[in-house]
Amino acid sequence: MEQFTNYLLLKGYANNTVDSYVFAAKQLITRYTTLTDRSLLEHKEWLVSSFAPKTANNRIGAVNTYLDYIGYEGLRLRGIRVQQKPYLDKVISNEQYSAICRGLKDDGDWFWYLVVRYLACTGARVSELRKFTFAHVHEGHVDIISKGQKLRRIWIPEKLQERTLELRPDGVDDAPLFPGPTGDAITQRGIALGLKRIARRYGVDPDVVYPHSFRHLFAKNFIARDPDIALLADLMGHESIETTRIYLRRTADEQRAAVDRAIDW
Known part of the structure; x- marks a missing residue:
């Protein structure tokens, strides 16, 4: 598996993807010492019956890469x-x-205040957020190279730049x-884990407070103010606009409220 790992890294896959692909490949060769079309189809049936559809598809993609x-x-x-x-x-x-940001400000918990603000105001994935340095704050953006060797620029809004430097003026650029x-x-x-603790601290449902939830919030708020879906797709790092269209949908609660407002007959 070490050579397969190196192969994936040379292809430009992210570390998390490499780990999951190697795990899926080990899973395959543990179940079948000899690979045939029949054994591969049996493995697919097992994946589909054993895991959620998204997980099964990830494992199937990993198996194809290994093949x-x-x-x-x-x-x-x-x-x-x-x-x-x-929905x-x-x-x-x-x-x-807003309740979380307000609570963190009142408590002076500036570290987590900025974590929450950056997740919600940049649309960054949590793996991308970890790459942010103080130099990026000064520059106002972070350039990310995707696994397909495509450049994506994550913009840091000007007001967030200024707020960051107010709260942490002595940050070292490469830190x-x-x-x-x-x-x-x-x-x-x-x-x-920190986001879950914050949710409970301020009486917010922990089920809706996770890193990717803030990425949804960013997209929904952006598209509500600027309906350029092609621009949003670029900002989110989506290969296809079809992936971005999900953010045009409302939540189940928003659908419920819209129906209650509209239907008066």
Whole structure:
């Protein structure tokens, strides 16, 4: 698996993706010592019956990448179609976001105040947020190279730049903006657990307070103010506008409220 790992890294896959692909490949070769089209189809059936559709598709993609790596001349597995809900579920609302920011400000908890603000105001993934440094704050943006070697620029809004430098004026340029206990960037798990603690502290449903929820909030708020979906797709780092269209949908609660307002007959 070490050579497969190096193969993935050379292809430009992110570390988290490399870990998940190696895990999926180990899972495959543990179940089948000899690979055939039949065994691959059986493995797909097992994945589909054992895991959620999104997880199964991720494993199927990993298996296909492994088959390419070893030069397997047989079939490649097709992913399963995932039926999207016609609404967003478990997404933090603007009211909940404001309550958290207000509570953190009142408590003077500036570290987590900035974590929450950066997640909500930049649309960054949590893995990308860990790459932010003080130099990026001064520059006003972070350039990210995707696994397809495409450049994506994450903009830091001017007001957030100014607020950051007010709260932490002595930051060293090459230091992580959000350090953990060791001085290196805080881990993704550390951010996720910290957000749950914050939610409970301020009486917000913990189920809607997770890193990606703030990315949803960013997209929904942006599209409400600027309906340029192509621009939003670029800002989010989506390959296809179709992926971005989900943010045009309302949450289940918003749909409920809209129906209650509209229907008076």
